[in-house]
Amino acid sequence: MLSRLFLLLIMFTLVACSSTNDEPEYVERSVEEIYNQAFDSLKERNFRRAALEFDEVERQHPYSIWARRAMLMSAYSYYQQNKYSDAVLTARRFLALHPGNKNAPYAYYLIAQSYYEQISDVSRDQKNTELAVQALRDVIRRYPETDYARDATLKLDLTYDHLAGKEMEVGRFYMKNQFYIAASKRFRNVLLKYQTTSHVEEALHRLTEIYLTLGIESEARSTAAVLGYNYPDSEWYKDSYRMLVDRDFSPEVEETSWFRKFWQSIF
Template sequence: MLRNSLGRSALVAAMAALALAGCAGRKEKPRLAYEERPVELLYATGADRLDRGLWSQAVGYFEEVERQHPYSEWSRRAILMTAFAHYQSNNYAEAIGDADRFLSLYPGNPAAVYAYYLKAICYFEQIVDVGRDQAATGQALNALEEVVRRYPNSEYAQDARLKIDMVNDQLAGKEMNIGRWYLRQGDTLAAIGRFKTVVERYQTTSHTPEALYRLVEAYLTLGLFEEAKRNGAVLGYNYPGDVWYSDAYKLLTSKGLQPATAPSARAERRGMLSRLPFVKDKDATLKPPADAEPKSN
């Protein structure tokens, strides 16, 4: 009996040790110990950590502002400062969550435009090359268009319009990438669908000249000469000095089809924007909110 009792005691001790080791192995987000402090001090300390690039510490102090003074003007501003700190540390999901929380609590606040813009930039900076999934690209486009729609005369809308052009170029590049793949696979009809999408939906992007050339190429492959001539004419009328039209002109004339417009003598390749990688540096427009520090009563 004594031997069995000792065995059970050893087993219980071992299980307790394993449980303690498991608890010790789990890492939790560090949190400031609760200590009642003046809101001005908490907020100022968070702003100082933000200025020094100590993003996690800044988040801790701003969250403490909300926890200790939830109904103050300081708390409202602390939400946006928390979002900015999360953005700076590349915690985009947390930053978007902070922005959404601000918008749900203060939808009519003048600083709401900042929250909408921050969300858009978080999606924008997650855009990947055209060979990969473009979910973030679509989200970025929707969020940027929301900024322009809601606040058309704001400084953020001005920058959002520029980024919308870049996002559309990215989405057009994705269509072109798939269309070229279909061409290589011999699925010409599927390729035509992708190139037509670029011409119809993204016609102001840098990919349009190549899309028109690819349509000429694809229609000639199918023996649809009138469609090939029509797309060649559109290409020549809008981009007479583009190398893609020079190539299309040679292709059409080789088939005995004479386009009405001859290419310019010095044809140049347009549409280089899509070949440049997205800059992942933090957006210079997105700074801490201008009125980040409330006025003391």
């Protein structure tokens, strides 16, 4: 009796496995038939089925010209499913096998897009953001005169702004807990690495506040002066100015300040 139940259990398990298996049953078909079915699935926005069928082209006809096309279409289908790791893996495999292919620019762009779509909130780890920066730079460096590069440039600016936002969040946390040296390093990182982002004004203000707290008058005055020179109408500058006036100081870039040396190194 127990043996019969065991056999029935195995049979049910096998049926369950076969019904949930994503891979299509192997049926030998012409490359045109498989590719056309995959493309039809893509047009119907059945991206899961499209990816499986495009992969099947490569499995059954690995040396045909259709296999090259199918590999890239498979990467796109994975991307549309939000399966970004699979999209990156497939696109990288395409580039490894066909580095000089005319569609290589799109493969690099798809990799960058896949990382870009995985950028997380500034409160979380920014590993994918760093990978997005590298991939976007790669597109711009390799294909500077293309639409891919132009779009990558826009996204790179947004990605830098995101990374600057992460630095600001960590800096504020350190500042709130009175770890002023650690906080100042984060705010200075924003100025050194992300000078074109929207976070520069606040970073300058926070540094002014920290230097005043630490009693470093020259740096506080210089930082506020730079903030006022570049963003005279900024609310952050008004706050910094008030803090200085309350202590009988005025914004002024002093010869020996870190900020004077920093600004001269840029301009």
